[in-house]
Amino acid sequence: MLISHSPQTPKLLRIRNNETGEEVEIDLKLARIKKLTRGFMNSIKLTPSVVKHLMLSQTVESYKPRILNYFLCALKRYYGVNAFLWTNEIQEKRLEKYGDAVLHWHILVAFEYGTEFTGDDILRMQRYWKYGRLDVTHVRRVGTGYTL
Numbered sequence: 001m002l003i004s005h006s007p008q009t010p011k012l013l014r015i016r017n018n019e020t021g022e023e024v025e026i027d028l029k030l031a032r033i034k035k036l037t038r039g040f041m042n043s044i045k046l047t048p049s050v051v052k053h054l055m056l057s058q059t060v061e062s063y064k065p066r067i068l069n070y071f072l073c074a075l076k077r078y079y080g081v082n083a084f085l086w087t088n089e090i091q092e093k094r095l096e097k098y099g100d101a102v103l104h105w106h107i108l109v110a111f112e113y114g115t116e117f118t119g120d121d122i123l124r125m126q127r128y129w130k131y132g133r134l135d136v137t138h139v140r141r142v143g144t145g146y147t148l
Contacts (some may be wrong), residue, residue: 036085040108043083044142049110051139052117054125057091057104058132067131068105074128075109082110104132108139 016023044051056071068086075081086107094100117136126134 040083040085040110041142044110047082047110048113049082050113050115051142052109052111053137053139054107054109055104055135055137056107056129056132057135058102060102071128072107075125078124079115080112082112084109108142 011029014023014025043049056068072081072084075084084107086105088103088105091102091104094102122134122136125136
């Protein structure tokens with residue numbers, strides 16, 4: 001068995017069976033994402049949770065790695081978050097319309113079962129996210145397809 005990394009695309013792993021000559025390429029980034037996604041799904045199956053979809057957008061691009069960390073730590077501290085899974089993307093419509101490339105995040109958050117949300121909770125979470133808009137929606141059926 002021969003294992004090699006492609007120099008053109010270092011995120012790909014090539015495995016070749018010497019006996020059959022069969023080759024398989026594994027996208028290491030995608031494999032990691034799938035593993036994290038499965039971990040999140042298993043976590044909410046094992047621990048009863050209320051899952052919410054949070055979308056965080058910024059008014060201006062001000063990305064620093066710690067801004068999302070601060071927000072998630074505040075949620076954990078106040079609400080007892082069991083697990084979360086996030087992805088980010090550029091706001092495409094804004095980029096097309098204004099030429100302004102700004103990130104926004106989609107976060108699936110598993111709160112402790114029985115957590116009730118009122119308008120005050122939404123305002124509290126908005127105070128944790130100081131960089132723009134926060135949208136919160138309840139998730140009835142958890143799916144993680146858009147994270148891939």
